[in-house]
Amino acid sequence: MRRAATILRLAALGLLLAFLLVPQRFAPLFAPLTAGGAPAIYDQGNLWTLALSHLATVLAACVGSIVIAVALGILVTRPGGQEFLPLSRAVVNFGQTFPPVAVLALAVPLVGFGEKPTLIALFLYGLLPIFENTVVGLGTCPATVLEAASGMGMNARQKLVSVELPLAMPLILEGVRISLVINIGTATLGSTVAAKGLGEVIIAGLLSSNMAFVLQGGLATGLMAVLLYDGVAALERRLCRTARID
């Protein structure tokens, strides 16, 4: 069972890499979707570099989301910070419910076209799952364990770093995973404001009515999301094996 899963994972990764590095080999597969002699494979840019910048944008935004969401989560679970919980929750909820397209539209006049508005939209969009999971993870540390930590003579910082965060880590990572996957998909919107990414392929396909472009952009994005989801899940499982809460 586990071997089958590993083989499937490697196969998916191999497929994605092959498609991004030598896309022309896949031309026969996509040709039936084209009409009037249009190209079957996206030819206005290098798929490999587009995928890399797509990934880089998502990861950069995710790092920002992690830093802010985890910091906020820590703040609102401290004795003095609980009163900030409703406010923080409202802010991250707003980030999630405000449509990324609207964020892009609002951000362009402020920061110009390119990667920046996309980063802002993804950063806001990714906050909520990480924040909520951090709050739950830190809030559900067993009371006896926390009392023991205080009783041993740990100060507040030592308790946070060596007990609370490790115990909350599986949940925090789950939040990161959800956030990453949502944003791999959402990042395709960035191409509407000239950010480099796989969205470019989809938009080019939509503009020239080339279904082959739309499909290959979508498939590459989807595969990337699945692989990332899987990778972070594996990391979570490794942590859970040791940080088992009885």
Add this chain to the structure above:
Amino acid sequence: MIVIESLTKRYESMTAVDDVSMVVERNSITVVVGTSGSGKSTLLRMINRLIEPTSGRVLIDGRDTESEAGHVLRRRIGYVIQGHGLFPHRTVAENIGTVPRLLGWEESRIRTRTAQLLGALQLDPGQYSEKYPHQLSGGQQQRVGVARALAAEPAVLLMDEPFGALDPIIREKAQDDLLDIQRKFGTTIVLVTHDIDEAFRLGDRVAVMSAGRLIQYDRPEVLVTRPADALVARMTGSAERAMRLLSLTTAGEAALPFSACEAAADGVVVPTSASLREVLSELLWRGSECATVLDADGTPCGRLTVASIMARGRPS
């Protein structure tokens, strides 16, 4: 030695601990017993300042506990709670090494100490060091909790219902282990429980608390023979107070010369550690008048008669 002076904890609507003063002798076990809400846990937590008192003070070996930061103080005081509170993401060895690491001990010293403690608590270091708490039984978890509390060689050990989560048979074993540990390390122990039998079994001195006040604080036999009020009398069980008194004396302490009685060849033999209550029960069961006391080597060292045991069941 722990000196508690007029310790009081007031919350907005209630007084949890009301002007409690007591002295806990070095190298002894003091048990604080009371119903839930009697303030016993609050009293215990004010000793290591997990709860800050409203007024009064605590001196440990002459030093005011307020003279250093709370978390620094707590590194010098062992603390065991019900349900052990082991860190689930750390191995047994890492759990035990917690306080020594906070104190900056060298790794080799921590390893030696961890192995020593595991051995003292009958857990094979080779087998258990690298296990995680969830891989242990309840009794083993409890022992690791005690080992962790003793790791940095604290002079004082505070225990809050440490055996509450154990089933009766394991609990009895854990209580015996604690007595052994106390003898071995000479730790001053303050233990909180709601179980009066546990208090009598473990305590050199027993403090009875009710509604935040210290009702009586004395040797267990005094609690039985001269209860301060009706509550203490009820707690110590007036119907079986003679038996309770007998349970506080061991056969070794009460043994008489061999001339006290004639023992049959297959007569009753008891170890010096048996309580008089157990000896009397055995004599009743066997229909005998005379028991022979054996020391740790199995050599006879004295006799006990029913009459001599009965004499010990009366207040002197």
